[in-house]
Amino acid sequence: xxxxxxxxxxxxxxxxxxxxxxxxxxxxxxxxxxxxxxxxxxxxxxxxxxxxxxxxxxxxxxxxxxxxxxxxxxxxx
Numbered sequence: 001x002x003x004x005x006x007x008x009x010x011x012x013x014x015x016x017x018x019x020x021x022x023x024x025x026x027x028x029x030x031x032x033x034x035x036x037x038x039x040x041x042x043x044x045x046x047x048x049x050x051x052x053x054x055x056x057x058x059x060x061x062x063x064x065x066x067x068x069x070x071x072x073x074x075x076x077x
């Protein structure tokens with residue numbers, strides 16, 4: 001997770017892994033990033049996608065064109 005944060009140039013204020021029923025992760029406007037504990041049992045490609053998505057949300061709150069382009073770029077790298 002730290003490696004992704006460095007690549008994306010973000011610094012989460014807090015990182016939590018906890019049970020989550022309806023989603024794999026979340027990011028708050030205060031810099032808190034949370035991940036579902038079930039994510040640890042998922043395929044590495046899926047896990048990386050969730051991590052990158054939530055870290056990107058620290059700078060880009062929406063799922064617009066910029067978010068989508070950056071997500072694709074980071075996942076190809």
